[in-house]
Amino acid sequence: MNLINKFELDKILYKKHLEKYSDEIFNEILNIAKNGLENKIKELKNKERVDKNDDNKPKIKAAEYLSKTEIEILPKWVKNDIDNAVIIGESKQVIQLKNGKKYHLKNKLNDLSGAEWNYFLNSVLCTRYRTSGEESYAHDIRKAHPSPKPPQLMKDIISFFTKESELVFDYFAGVGGTLLGSSLCNRKAIGFDLSSHYRGIYQKANEKLGLQEQTFICGDSLELLKDNGFMQNLFKNELASLILIDPPYGDMLSRPKTGEALKQRKDTSPTPFTNLKNDLGNMSWQEFLDNFKQSIEYGIKYLKKGGHLVVFIKDLQPKEKEDNLLHADIVKALNTINELNYIGNKIWADLSVNLYPYGYPFSFVANQIHQFILIFKKR
Numbered sequence: 001m002n003l004i005n006k007f008e009l010d011k012i013l014y015k016k017h018l019e020k021y022s023d024e025i026f027n028e029i030l031n032i033a034k035n036g037l038e039n040k041i042k043e044l045k046n047k048e049r050v051d052k053n054d055d056n057k058p059k060i061k062a063a064e065y066l067s068k069t070e071i072e073i074l075p076k077w078v079k080n081d082i083d084n085a086v087i088i089g090e091s092k093q094v095i096q097l098k099n100g101k102k103y104h105l106k107n108k109l110n111d112l113s114g115a116e117w118n119y120f121l122n123s124v125l126c127t128r129y130r131t132s133g134e135e136s137y138a139h140d141i142r143k144a145h146p147s148p149k150p151p152q153l154m155k156d157i158i159s160f161f162t163k164e165s166e167l168v169f170d171y172f173a174g175v176g177g178t179l180l181g182s183s184l185c186n187r188k189a190i191g192f193d194l195s196s197h198y199r200g201i202y203q204k205a206n207e208k209l210g211l212q213e214q215t216f217i218c219g220d221s222l223e224l225l226k227d228n229g230f231m232q233n234l235f236k237n238e239l240a241s242l243i244l245i246d247p248p249y250g251d252m253l254s255r256p257k258t259g260e261a262l263k264q265r266k267d268t269s270p271t272p273f274t275n276l277k278n279d280l281g282n283m284s285w286q287e288f289l290d291n292f293k294q295s296i297e298y299g300i301k302y303l304k305k306g307g308h309l310v311v312f313i314k315d316l317q318p319k320e321k322e323d324n325l326l327h328a329d330i331v332k333a334l335n336t337i338n339e340l341n342y343i344g345n346k347i348w349a350d351l352s353v354n355l356y357p358y359g360y361p362f363s364f365v366a367n368q369i370h371q372f373i374l375i376f377k378k379r
């Protein structure tokens with residue numbers, strides 16, 4: 001099978017002084033091409049079979065099959081193309097648009113198509129978000145915080161766990177990764193943070209992005225959360241569908257810097273979020289765990305039944321006999337709360353973090369470029 005032209009390949013390799021590897025490279029490319037071709041043939045045959053099947057089935061027009069009220073509650077992207085949509089499948093619960101996107105009529109969780117839902121289920125998420133230009137979502141402003149979360153990442157999580165216009169709550173809001181993410185997908189959000197400096201940065205970033213400003217209150221979350229009068233007045237009659245929080249990772253940032261952080265900053269001094277005593281980032285791990293669990297006990301009163309709690313956390317390096325699996329400690333602590341069920345996690349790997357040769361050449365020391373996204377559901 002002559003899938004590639006060896007003569008053309010040799011010309012390229014000659015220019016790069018790699019002609020002696022010609023056979024090796026030729027065989028490798030041939031193998032890749034053969035596999036690709038076989039997969040494509042399978043995919044196209046499958047598509048032809050499905051299309052033929054579909055062509056023979058009578059089409060049910062969605063606009064005629066569904067009532068006005070059923071159409072009214074559909075996500076915008078479905079509603080906007082309802083005249084070209086059809087109902088498919090034996091159960092008559094799936095609506096398909098002209099572009100092939102499908103939406104399940106029984107989807108009570110989010111506004112995603114079947115394929116988007118499936119994509120989110122990947123348990124490992126590797127990203128390299130931009131830190132400059134328009135796609136950085138005002139990173140130049142938000143970087144004044146020691147660990148801002150990318151709004152695009154928060155938007156993807158929010159889009160999975162809520163529908164349009166629902167309410168999101170983040171009571172460790174920092175410079176507003178969750179609040180910006182909520183605005184980007186048209187959700188309402190409430191945020192708390194100890195620091196008014198961080199609120200100012202959020203407002204500046206929000207203004208630069210021209211987004212809807214969300215409610216951001218400064219204060220100690222634990223104090224605010226346990227004040228029933230204040231909370232009821234704030235939430236009025238609506239509960240959050242999602243609590244999305246990124247708490248301090250124990251006292252990780254209030255320790256002197258080492259490794260890559262030291263290399264970048266050329267300074268060992270710690271970067272605590274604030275110097276306040278009630279900052280959870282200035283507490284020992286056990287003290288953090290107790291306070292954090294208490295905040296969740298108070299906070300989930302404002303989460304809908306069936307709503308989700310999503311928590312970001314990063315492990316620390318193991319030391320002597322200490323495993324430092326902070327994510328496991330949090331799962332165990334929160335799973336003792338009666339109304340909550342731990343239902344799984346995703347791993348977020350931030351590929352924009354440079355690797356540091358820890359331990360080289362003597363010992364294995366991992367680069368922790370990943371964080372855990374822990375997911376709980378309220379019963």
Ligand SMILES: C[S@@+](CC[C@H](N)C(=O)[O-])C[C@H]1O[C@@H](n2cnc3c(N)ncnc32)[C@H](O)[C@@H]1O
Pocket residue numbers: 145147148149150171172173174175176177178192193194195198219220221222246247248249273274278279280281
């Ligand atoms: C990891 S950061 C959150 C970053 C945020 N996700 C963002 O995108 O900017 C944790 C935040 O918790 C805040 N914090 C710590 N203790 C707090 C408390 N007791 N009440 C309210 N906020 C607190 C810190 O000021 C810090 O901004």
